[in-house]
Amino acid sequence: TNNGTTVSKNPLLEEFTTAPCQFCPDGAVVVEAILVATPSVIAVGEHACFGTDAMTIPEASTYCAAFGSGAPTACVDRVLFPGETSVAHSRANGAWGNNAASQAGLGSSVDVSLAGTYNATTRQVNVDLTANFVDYAVPGDIRVTLFVVEDHVRGVGTGYNQVNAYNTVAGHPYFGAGNPIVNYDHRHVLRDVYPSTDAWGDGTVIPTAPALNTPYTKNHTFTLSNLWDADSVSLVGFVSNFDADVSKREVLNAFEIKLNNLVTSV
Secondary structure, three states, rough: OOOOOOOOOOEEEEOOOOOOOOHHHHHHHHHHHHHHHHHOEEEEEEEOOOOOOOOOOOOHHHHHHHHOOOEEEEEEEOOOOOOOOOOOOOOHHHHHHHHHHHHHOOOOOOEEEEEEEEOOOOOEEEEEEEEEEOOOOOOEEEEEEEEEEEEOEEEOOOOOOOOOOOOOOOOOOOOOOOOOOOOOOOOOEEEEEEEOOOOOOOOOOOOOOOOOOOOEEEEEEEEOOOOOHHEEEEEEEEEEEEOOOOEEOEEEEEEEHHHHOOEEEO
16 A cells, blocks of 8 residues: 655666677667657666677676567566566567656656765765655565666777678668677666675665655765776666566666766865
8 A cells, every 4th residue: 555655757778789789779779769758768788688798797697587588678667568578578669668658657656866976086986875765665675776887888899899780771870880880889888786796786775664755875885997988977776676576576766877977076
């Protein structure tokens, strides 16, 4: 039973994509169109589900193994939608955009926020992920997770060059871009996950039955890799359910902030 109180919902769209995936350039086009149509959506590119590439991390492979097989596919708030056979589903018939817009309109019982500091000299990040429930949640294993995401990743070689099935498809945005596309712009790349000990989040922060209007905070302190462009890094925090059934690991709400929008210490 709940009171019907909600805050705005930011749907988390996790797209499975890899450089060897020939149809993934179209997945990228679809994602960018969704971000324009529904600005509250938070997009993350997880490099798994069709081989691997230079941007693959173990957590991405873990999510792929749980939610689906194949790319480009995407999870929208990790919900198993009616008519779909897996949480990670095809973009066919506008499914990603339709499901993201539907989730955005639902509202959420929990407000998620991120605040902290970034030291541009030492590259140390200190961030608090806070969850505050404005209405009662379904009791259970509720977890908090922090993603480190880098946008506009480019690299040299087969680990970055994007195989492109649309090189000869007239009218497609990647028509004539080459196959593979050298110096391809990989968007919203998942770089790291905290806690580093569990891809599914920290279950020690929020109690089984969280109280109303009570902030639950998890601090993360880490050093940003020198290989990543700090100006292109953002942090994504989210609250999700965890269950042995992978179709019941829904993301309740998420929040994204550019690293440079944290209070920067010198």
